[in-house]
Amino acid sequence: xxxxxxxxxxxxxxxxxxxxxxxxxxxxxxxxxxxxxxxxxxxxxxxxxxxxxxxxxxxxxxxxxxxxxxxxxxxxxxxxxxxxxxxxxxxxxxxxxxxxxxxxxxxxxxxxxxxxxxxxxxxxxxxxxxxxxxxxxxxxxxxxxxxxxxxxxx
Amino acid sequence: xxxxxxxxxxxxxxxxxxxxxxxxxxxxxxxxxxxxxxxxxxxxxxxxxxxxxxxxxxxxxxxxxxxxxxxxxxxxxxxxxxxxxxxxxxxxxxxxxxxxxxxxxxxxxxxxxxxxxxxxxxxxxxxxxxxxxxxxxxxxxxxxxxxxxxxxxx
Amino acid sequence: xxxxxxxxxxxxxxxxxxxxxxxxxxxxxxxxxxxxxxxxxxxxxxxxxxxxxxxxxxxxxxxxxxxxxxxxxxxxxxxxxxxxxxxxxxxxxxxxxxxxxxxxxxxxxxxxxxxxxxxxxxxxxxxxxxxxxxxxxxxxxxxxxxxxxxxxxx
Numbered sequence: 001x002x003x004x005x006x007x008x009x010x011x012x013x014x015x016x017x018x019x020x021x022x023x024x025x026x027x028x029x030x031x032x033x034x035x036x037x038x039x040x041x042x043x044x045x046x047x048x049x050x051x052x053x054x055x056x057x058x059x060x061x062x063x064x065x066x067x068x069x070x071x072x073x074x075x076x077x078x079x080x081x082x083x084x085x086x087x088x089x090x091x092x093x094x095x096x097x098x099x100x101x102x103x104x105x106x107x108x109x110x111x112x113x114x115x116x117x118x119x120x121x122x123x124x125x126x127x128x129x130x131x132x133x134x135x136x137x138x139x140x141x142x143x144x145x146x147x148x149x150x151x152x153x154x
Numbered sequence: 155x156x157x158x159x160x161x162x163x164x165x166x167x168x169x170x171x172x173x174x175x176x177x178x179x180x181x182x183x184x185x186x187x188x189x190x191x192x193x194x195x196x197x198x199x200x201x202x203x204x205x206x207x208x209x210x211x212x213x214x215x216x217x218x219x220x221x222x223x224x225x226x227x228x229x230x231x232x233x234x235x236x237x238x239x240x241x242x243x244x245x246x247x248x249x250x251x252x253x254x255x256x257x258x259x260x261x262x263x264x265x266x267x268x269x270x271x272x273x274x275x276x277x278x279x280x281x282x283x284x285x286x287x288x289x290x291x292x293x294x295x296x297x298x299x300x301x302x303x304x305x306x307x308x
Numbered sequence: 309x310x311x312x313x314x315x316x317x318x319x320x321x322x323x324x325x326x327x328x329x330x331x332x333x334x335x336x337x338x339x340x341x342x343x344x345x346x347x348x349x350x351x352x353x354x355x356x357x358x359x360x361x362x363x364x365x366x367x368x369x370x371x372x373x374x375x376x377x378x379x380x381x382x383x384x385x386x387x388x389x390x391x392x393x394x395x396x397x398x399x400x401x402x403x404x405x406x407x408x409x410x411x412x413x414x415x416x417x418x419x420x421x422x423x424x425x426x427x428x429x430x431x432x433x434x435x436x437x438x439x440x441x442x443x444x445x446x447x448x449x450x451x452x453x454x455x456x457x458x459x460x461x462x
Contacts, residue, residue, distance in 0.1 A: 003312055004157055011238040015252065018273070041418075079271040079296050081237050081256050083389055084319040098323065102389050102412065104256065104271045110195075110297040112268060114420055117387040117412045119326070142387050143418040158311055165392040169406065172427070233425040233450050235391055235410050258410065258425045264349075264451040266422055 006085040006124065009132045010099055014080035017153055022067060025153055026060035030127065034136040035060060037154055040118070043140060051141075067151045078115070078152055079104040094125045094135065103154060116154060117142045160239040163278065163286045164253055168234035171307055176221060179307055180214035184281065188290040189214060191308055194272070197294060205295075221305045232269070232306055233258040248279045248289065257308060270308060271296045314393040317432065317440045318407055322388035325461055330375060333461055334368035338435065342444040343368060345462055348426070351448060359449075375459045386423070386460055387412040402433045402443065411462060424462060425450045 009028070016024045029035065037052040054060050083100035090096070098119055105115035123136040139154045163182070170178045183189065191206040208214050237254035244250070252273055259269035277290040293308045317336070324332045337343065345360040362368050391408035398404070406427055413423035431444040447462045 003315075007157075007238050008240075011240045014237070014254065015240050018254065039418075077296075079254060079256070081235055081254060081271075081389055083322070084315050086316075086319045086323050100322065100326065100387060100389060102256070102387070102410070104268065104296070106271070106296040110193075112271060112297045114268060114412065114422060117389075117414070117420060142385075142412070142414040143420045161311075161392050162394075165394045168391070168408065169394050172408065231450075233408060233410070235389055235408060235425075256410070258422065258450070260425070260450040264347075266425060266451045268422060 003085065003087070005132050006087070006095070006097060006099075009124065009134075010082045010085060010120075014082050014101075018077065018079050020077055022064045022153070023061075025064065026057045029057055029060060029134045029137070030125070031057040033057065033060075033134060034138070035134075035153075036137075037139040037141065039141045039143070052139075063151075063153070070151060076105055076107050076152070078154075079106060094123055097122045097124055101154075118154075157239065157241070159286050160241070160249070160251055160253075160278065163288075164236045164239060164274075168236050168255075172231065172233050174231055176218045176307070179218065180211045183211055183214060183288045183291070184279070185211040187211065187214075187288060188292070189288075189307075190291075191293040191295065193295045193297070206293075217305075217307070224305060230259055230261050230306070232308075233260060248277055251276045251278055255308075272308075311393065311395070313440050314395070314403070314405055314407075314432065317442075318390045318393060318428075322390050322409075326385065326387050328385055330372045330461070331369075333372065334365045337365055337368060337442045337445070338433070339365040341365065341368075341442060342446070343442075343461075344445075345447040345449065347449045347451070360447075371459075371461070378459060384413055384415050384460070386462075387414060390428075402431055405430045405432055409462075426462075 013028055032055055035054045081102045085097045085099045088096045088098055098121055100119055103116045104112050106112050118141040121138040124132050125135055127133045167182055186209055189208045235256045239251045239253045242250045242252055252275055254273055257270045258266050260266050272295040275292040278286050279289055281287045321336055340363055343362045389410045393405045393407045396404045396406055406429055408427055411424045412420050414420050426449040429446040432440050433443055435441045
């Protein structure tokens, strides 16, 4: 699978979130899909439960509706810096990919903080139109300090 | 426009600044040009005034002269981490491109801090020799806490 | 030299360290080689002594053994965010490359901090199998505050 297209997918994902165009986010996934936010520690100890879990586009859309209603997006937003994708396995038309990320959180008063780092563990394949979309995106965070509600997608 | 060449332009831009070779910075722009540093908040509220504004190579060169005379460069420097460019529109030979960035400021005593994050909104086209140069680089910072004088180019 | 292959080499390097698979790290170097961690200030003042110095794979392997025995790896790990490589010179099959990096340190309790930024100054060439490997990797750190023992490779 073309590295350039994987980079474009990652860049589009980050741009949608950082520009607060959250409604476009579910469209980057297949349906059904798997989106999960967890920590390296949870993974290592076999703790299956993640911080966030969704297995369909509908669930992703529900998250965004809840986010908009809670007006979380008015109080904070993110800036993603995404590393280069490493394709770990590649069969037929599904690629497994790992990509490092760093997220800075910006509060409305302009205060910035290093919010999260980690690794996206993805399964990616083209949709019917040939556009790359996520079958799975497991967001493995390095740190373990999260708000009980991580409302904005990582 | 070739993604690899956009990446090279961005890498060259960051390297010139991070290596404190500021005199080479104006050469990455067309003449006339537009270089502006502003914030997402300013843009959203339609506030036209940016933190920094220059519309010719001469103005960019003046900034660097002032920077050298003020000896600001002796007290701090930057490290840019630049994301992957997203080409948003592309007509004839001008590309509009958005690229996330993160800048760490390093003081002479070795203290580092997360200084700025944001998005470059660029218009890029080749010069007479075919080298990509900026027609416009609008530096949209996420945060709003800047020194009254942001002397080193972002 | 293909930019994509340089990016892959950098991504593989970061992934090995961030996934704590340190034993695979020496394999990314030629033998003999040069691996050095130093600071911009040391370089500028001509101070030859770096923080870390190794000139063979064996020395790199010794570092990892020491790291494992000290159990440093149980207390902290890194997350690298690596920029785009800039090829500065390119003769025959050796490329000289500069690449910005940022490293976040994650402690076992989940605390994260911006640990180091800087520039990799590399000499890279293919090995007998055609795989790109480091002849030299000089890690030039921006800041100067290091633990007396920087145990995990940067």
